[in-house]
Amino acid sequence: ETGVTQSPTHLIKTRGQQVTLRCSSQSGHNTVSWYQQALGQGPQFIFQYYREEENGRGNFPPRFSGLQFPNYSSELNVNALELDDSALYLCASSTRQGTYEQYFGPGTRLTVT
Amino acid sequence: EDQVTQSPEALRLQEGESSSLNCSYTVSGLRGLFWYRQDPGKGPEFLFTLYSAGEEKEKERLKATLTKKESFLHITAPKPEDSATYLCAVHNQAGTALIFGKGTTLSVSS
Numbered sequence: 001e002t003g004v005t006q007s008p009t010h011l012i013k014t015r016g017q018q019v020t021l022r023c024s025s026q027s028g029h030n031t032v033s034w035y036q037q038a039l040g041q042g043p044q045f046i047f048q049y050y051r052e053e054e055n056g057r058g059n060f061p062p063r064f065s066g067l068q069f070p071n072y073s074s075e076l077n078v079n080a081l082e083l084d085d086s087a088l089y090l091c092a093s094s095t096r097q098g099t100y101e102q103y104f105g106p107g108t109r110l111t112v113t
Numbered sequence: 114e115d116q117v118t119q120s121p122e123a124l125r126l127q128e129g130e131s132s133s134l135n136c137s138y139t140v141s142g143l144r145g146l147f148w149y150r151q152d153p154g155k156g157p158e159f160l161f162t163l164y165s166a167g168e169e170k171e172k173e174r175l176k177a178t179l180t181k182k183e184s185f186l187h188i189t190a191p192k193p194e195d196s197a198t199y200l201c202a203v204h205n206q207a208g209t210a211l212i213f214g215k216g217t218t219l220s221v222s223s
Contacts, residue, residue, distance in 0.1 A: 042117075042202070043157070045205075056209030100145060101159055105156050107156045
């Protein structure tokens with residue numbers, strides 16, 4: 001069974017630029033959620049995708065957007081990067097049946113300078 | 114507002130010294146309480162799900178328990194490899210998002 005994978009591992013961007021992060025869900029999972037984790041904090045929910053539609057959103061501005069593809073993989077796009085966007089970005093996959101447990105990938109470390 | 118509070122923020126133990134981590138939660142209708150382990154710079158690793166008061170789950174040296182207001186993660190005879198940040202989370206009312214606490218960072222020395 002393949003776990004959740006994310007790419008890239010690390011990324012350095014300049015303020016004002018745009019970034020795309022990628023996630024492949026665990027086999028058998030059809031739901032993908034994205035979280036932002038600042039240093040010393042717990043993960044904060046950005047949004048969730050189910051059947052290629054946004055299925056819930058946290059308190060993040062519209063410059064954070066996403067996509068889910070027919071194979072359940074997903075992208076997180078962030079426009080007009082700000083210094084405060086520097087964080088570990090986590091993708092989690094789950095199934096909407098049963099226990100709804102979310103399984104996380106290794107994360108992408110984004111640094112905005 | 115749904116909220117999760119973990120204590121203590123940090124805990125230092127000697128190898129073999131048992132202790133407990135606390136997770137207090139406020140949520141409208143519990144749809145699941147989750148414990149994760151996170152190593153530095155890595156994604157959270159799923160440990161347990163608890164659904165109803167009185168439920169207990171065990172895995173190696175870890176045991177999670179649940180009451181109507183809080184959950185405990187008991188660590189029995191810890192080893193240095195148990196050193197990590199332990200995160201507690203609950204589902205939001207819609208069942209879409211996990212709401213996390215800030216975590217407890219456990220350090221076990223030999």
